[in-house]
Amino acid sequence: MNNHHRINFFKKLFLFCFCIGIVPVITLGYFSYAKSSALLLDKANRSSAESVEQTRLRFEQKMKMVDNTQTQFIGASAVISAMEQRLDSSNYLLYEDLIQSIHRLQTYEFGLAEVYLVNLYQDWILDSRGQSSFEQHYLAKSIDAYVGIPKASFWTSMKLPWYEDGNPLQWNMALVKKIPNNSIKPMGLLVAILPCIELNKMLPQGGEPGEFYVLDDKLRVIASAHPEQVGIDLSKDPVIGQIQGEQLEANQFQTDIGNEAYGITYRKSSYNSWTYVNKIHIRDIKQESRAIGWLTIAICLSLLLFLLLLSFQGSRQLYRPIRRLYDIVLKAPDTPKLSPRKDELSWIESKLHMLLSNQAQMSHQLKEFFVHKLLQGAVGANEIMERSDSLGLSSWKSMRVLCVRIDTMESTNYKEWDRDLLLFAIHNITSELIAAELRLPPVVINEFQVTVIGSHAELPEESKAEAYGQGKAIQTAIQDYLKLSVSMGISSAITHPADMPGAFLEAKEALAYGVRLGYESILFLEDMNSPLMTVPVTFPQHIVSELTEQIRLLDEGKANLLIEEFMAVVADKSISHQEFQLYLMRLLVELLRLYQDNGGQMQDLVLNEKAVVSEMFLLKSNKEIVVWFQMSVIRPLIAHIEQRRDSLYTSISDQILTIIHSEYDSPLTLELCGARLSYHPEYVGRVFRKETGFAFGEYLSGYRLQIAKKWLIETDMTVTEISERLMYNKPQNFIRYFRKMEQITPGQYRELFHSKSKRAAEQQETSSAETFAAKKE
Numbered sequence: 001m002n003n004h005h006r007i008n009f010f011k012k013l014f015l016f017c018f019c020i021g022i023v024p025v026i027t028l029g030y031f032s033y034a035k036s037s038a039l040l041l042d043k044a045n046r047s048s049a050e051s052v053e054q055t056r057l058r059f060e061q062k063m064k065m066v067d068n069t070q071t072q073f074i075g076a077s078a079v080i081s082a083m084e085q086r087l088d089s090s091n092y093l094l095y096e097d098l099i100q101s102i103h104r105l106q107t108y109e110f111g112l113a114e115v116y117l118v119n120l121y122q123d124w125i126l127d128s129r130g131q132s133s134f135e136q137h138y139l140a141k142s143i144d145a146y147v148g149i150p151k152a153s154f155w156t157s158m159k160l161p162w163y164e165d166g167n168p169l170q171w172n173m174a175l176v177k178k179i180p181n182n183s184i185k186p187m188g189l190l191v192a193i194l195p196c197i198e199l200n201k202m203l204p205q206g207g208e209p210g211e212f213y214v215l216d217d218k219l220r221v222i223a224s225a226h227p228e229q230v231g232i233d234l235s236k237d238p239v240i241g242q243i244q245g246e247q248l249e250a251n252q253f254q255t256d257i258g259n260e261a262y263g264i265t266y267r268k269s270s271y272n273s274w275t276y277v278n279k280i281h282i283r284d285i286k287q288e289s290r291a292i293g294w295l296t297i298a299i300c301l302s303l304l305l306f307l308l309l310l311s312f313q314g315s316r317q318l319y320r321p322i323r324r325l326y327d328i329v330l331k332a333p334d335t336p337k338l339s340p341r342k343d344e345l346s347w348i349e350s351k352l353h354m355l356l357s358n359q360a361q362m363s364h365q366l367k368e369f370f371v372h373k374l375l376q377g378a379v380g381a382n383e384i385m386e387r388s389d390s391l392g393l394s395s396w397k398s399m400r401v402l403c404v405r406i407d408t409m410e411s412t413n414y415k416e417w418d419r420d421l422l423l424f425a426i427h428n429i430t431s432e433l434i435a436a437e438l439r440l441p442p443v444v445i446n447e448f449q450v451t452v453i454g455s456h457a458e459l460p461e462e463s464k465a466e467a468y469g470q471g472k473a474i475q476t477a478i479q480d481y482l483k484l485s486v487s488m489g490i491s492s493a494i495t496h497p498a499d500m501p502g503a504f505l506e507a508k509e510a511l512a513y514g515v516r517l518g519y520e521s522i523l524f525l526e527d528m529n530s531p532l533m534t535v536p537v538t539f540p541q542h543i544v545s546e547l548t549e550q551i552r553l554l555d556e557g558k559a560n561l562l563i564e565e566f567m568a569v570v571a572d573k574s575i576s577h578q579e580f581q582l583y584l585m586r587l588l589v590e591l592l593r594l595y596q597d598n599g600g601q602m603q604d605l606v607l608n609e610k611a612v613v614s615e616m617f618l619l620k621s622n623k624e625i626v627v628w629f630q631m632s633v634i635r636p637l638i639a640h641i642e643q644r645r646d647s648l649y650t651s652i653s654d655q656i657l658t659i660i661h662s663e664y665d666s667p668l669t670l671e672l673c674g675a676r677l678s679y680h681p682e683y684v685g686r687v688f689r690k691e692t693g694f695a696f697g698e699y700l701s702g703y704r705l706q707i708a709k710k711w712l713i714e715t716d717m718t719v720t721e722i723s724e725r726l727m728y729n730k731p732q733n734f735i736r737y738f739r740k741m742e743q744i745t746p747g748q749y750r751e752l753f754h755s756k757s758k759r760a761a762e763q764q765e766t767s768s769a770e771t772f773a774a775k776k777e
Contacts, residue, residue: 009322014315021307029300036296037289045252048265048278051204052250055212056267056276058202059223063272066110066175066192067153073101074179074190079117083179083187086122087131095131102128111198113172116191118143138162143189152182155272157216158193159231171196171231173222196230199223210265210280215240217273239264243275254282322348367391367441375401375443375450377501384497392437396454398463398493401500402471403507404430404449404478407485407519408624414484422484423449429477434470448511450504455493463493464524471522479520487511487521518622540569544587548594556638563629567622584616584625591633595640652677652684653691664704665725670696705741708734712750719746 073079078097087095098117105115106128117126118134125134125143134140142158149156156174163170173194178186200223203212213224219235234240239255243266250267261282268275325348370387373379388394404426406419414422426449430442440452453470455463471488478486489510491503510525547562570583619625656673673696674681685696692699704726711722723734738746 009326010315010319013319014311017311017315018307021311022304025300025303025307029296033289033293033296036292037286040286040289040292044280045263045265048210048263048280049250049252049267051210051212052265052267052276052278055203055214056269056274059199059214059274059276060269060271062110062202063155063175066112066194069105069110070115070175070177070190070192071153071181073105074177074181076101079190080180082117083119083121087119087124087126095126098126099128099130102126105192111194111201112192113169113195114193116143116189116193118189118191120147120186120188139191143191146176146189146191147178147186149176151176153177155216157218157220157222157231166228168197168227168230169195171222173199173216196222197227200225200227200230210263210278210284212276212278215275215277219244219275222274239279240275240277243277364441368443371440371443371450371452372445374440374497374500375445375452375504379497381498388497391440393440393454393497395456397457398455398460398495399497399500399503400453400455400463400467400493401491401503401507402451402453402467402474403489403491403504403511404451404474404486405447405489405511407487409484412483419447420444422482423447425482426474426478426486429481430474433473433477448508450507452500460493468522468524475520475522485519487519488523490522490524492524492526539583539586540566543569544590548590551591551594551634551638552641554638554642556635559634559638560626560630563634564626567626571622585613587629588613588616588633591629591637595637652679652687656684656688656696657692660700660703664700664707665727667727668700701737705738708738708746709742709749712746713753722746 078094078101082091082094082098085091085094087098102115102117106112114127116139119125120134123134124131125137125139134143137143138161146156154176156176158172158174160170160172173196175192175194177190177192179188179190180186199214203214203223203225211225213221213226213229215234216222219233219240221229221232221234224230239257242253242255243251243264248268249270252263252265254261254263256262257279263280263282265278265280266275370379370391374384384393393399406422406426409416409418409422423444427442427444430439430449430451434451434453438454440454442449442451444450453467455466457463457466467490471490475486475488478484489507489512491506491510494500494503506525510523513521513523543562543566547559547566550558550562566587570580616625616628619628655677659673659676660668670681670685674684677684679687688694688696688699694702708722708726711717711725717725719735720731723731726734728734728737735745738744738749742749744752
């Protein structure tokens with residue numbers, strides 16, 4: 001035995017112990033990593049949200065401070081007074097005051113690049129560089145646009161035209177306030193310019209994960225960690241579109257950008273409708289969780305190594321007793337052959353099952369062998385006494401032998417070679433339906449399935465009813481499961497096992513009566529042996545005589561009806577089974593005698609007379625007997641008689657044709673032919689018409705006509721001479737018959753033939769002359 005068989009179970013045991021430990025370790029490691037990753041992700045999300053919120057607060061704090069400062073400025077009396085005056089030399093002090101105020105606004109730590117004070121009605125604009133005409137100022141168009149906006153104060157983006165594209169100073173945020181404050185028709189405007197690069201300084205710097213950017217109310221970037229992105233319109237960006245579509249003030253979500261996963265955190269401002277966005281790569285968020293994952297893997301691997309060593313040592317200790325048992329099984333001489341994939345326990349289990357199965361099988365076979373000998377009378381009285389208690393015979397009040405026989409396998413899916421298998425199936429059905437304590441082991445003997453059944457009933461009628469119920473249950477089960485028709489013979493009740501052989505014969509004899517009763521019978525021999533009728537029973541000879549007569553007349557249909565009538569009459573008679581078989585033998589002898597009387601040889605019909613009789617006695621029903629007689633006896637017998645008659649008819653017809661062909665010029669009649677053949681003229685005429693299709697006189701006249709045509713062509717005999725030679729009383733009768741058959745007279749027939757022959761000769765002579773002349777030329 002190969003070593004890999006020996007350690008097969010050890011492998012399973014080791015793997016099982018290792019798996020018991022590995023599952024909790026891996027599960028714990030996985031959930032630890034998953035939980036820590038989830039916590040880190042939640043921490044990163046909260047940190048991002050806090051960063052966005054802090055950025056928003058810084059931005060709005062600065063915006064509000066700028067807003068408040070500008071509000072205070074436009075509320076000053078100098079500004080209000082300036083809105084109603086022109087700034088010329090007469091208002092020099094006011095001009096200086098305003099210039100100083102504008103310089104002070106720019107000196108605050110707001111990062112303002114410029115402040116413009118605009119008088120719409122007096123056409124002047126004032127900034128840190130001085131006064132200029134509003135209409136000619138480079139910001140005139142932008143300021144005119146601000147006037148039309150229905151807000152008293154607002155922030156808006158401004159692109160300065162004198163900077164090139166890409167210059168960080170090109171984009172600015174402008175705070176626009178109308179003067180006077182909250183007026184519908186302003187007299188002037190205050191425009192404070194805050195460069196976007198100042199806003200960029202307020203974004204989180206270094207150490208903060210993600211990419212921050214701020215969008216204005218038109219979704220244009222006004223602040224970004226990447227200055228080159230300032231001024232970009234993101235209104236069509238899918239991420240911004242998703243933010244706008246959520247209609248939430250703040251939220252977090254994940255999305256794919258360029259096949260990369262990102263976490264988006266945003267916050268919308270209710271102060272100026274700006275949107276603060278932080279975009280973080282998921283890889284950056286999980287960077288810390290990956291480190292935790294590697295640590296978790298290292299810890300799990302250490303635990304697994306420890307479990308591996310522990311499982312190996314524990315499995316080794318548990319495997320030792322199993323290996324000792326396995327070595328013992330291998331040394332046994334009848335060790336079963338199993339697949340190499342089976343482990344040691346499977347080999348041990350198989351060996352135990354085989355031992356137990358052999359023991360049970362031997363015990364069952366011994367019981368079946370005992371029942372075989374008991375039914376055949378080969379068991380002595382002492383052995384019966386010894387085995388009675390072990391088989392439960394002593395507790396029964398009475399016993400019966402139940403014999404089951406298959407009726408027929410016609411119209412079923414079974415073949416004759418399936419009979420043994422079917423008997424085995426019936427054996428199993430019987431074992432299942434009858435309790436083991438009420439029967440001996442069922443056995444199969446020849447074509448019968450035999451079961452000895454016991455009964456605890458006191459009265460014979462009760463025992464008989466029990467036996468019938470058991471037989472009916474078996475018969476029904478066989479019909480349901482096997483779709484098979486069976487009959488049963490049940491013996492009389494016996495009280496001693498020594499009477500079992502006689503009971504077995506009774507059961508088979510009871511089955512023999514089923515031939516007359518048909519299929520699916522349950523027969524008790526005691527019911528079959530009722531007193532016979534006192535009226536003498538006679539053989540139905542009249543039916544047999546009529547049957548032989550119909551066979552002689554070749555009427556197979558009536559013969560088949562008569563054989564059915566014969567069987568119906570015989571089956572109704574109160575006769576024993578032996579007398580029934582004698583009636584069948586007598587019928588068979590009558591039919592065989594008819595075959596011999598018609599010239600048949602016995603060996604042509606049956607190869608072995610004894611085999612035919614045995615075959616007839618093996619038939620199990622009236623229907624089978626009728627079919628057997630019809631197909632095996634009556635049909636071959638009718639075929640033989642018909643063949644013999646056909647041969648005889650052919651012989652008679654051939655002799656008559658020979659007479660006509662050789663003696664056509666003599667006075668022939670049907671009576672003369674019948675006398676020469678020793679048959680009645682009418683019989684001869686009927687046979688001749690049947691074989692040739694012509695009546696005797698019709699054929700004779702036709703043949704003589706052919707002879708007359710031959711003589712007219714080949715001889716110089718006159719019509720009169722021909723008519724006399726062919727036995728016509730008068731030439732006129734011959735001429736009249738000839739004209740009737742050929743449509744011309746005999747003389748015209750001869751002249752027509754000679755003229756055709758002469759014309760053919762002339763044509764041949766002309767053709768020969770032309771051929772000779774052509775060759776000569």
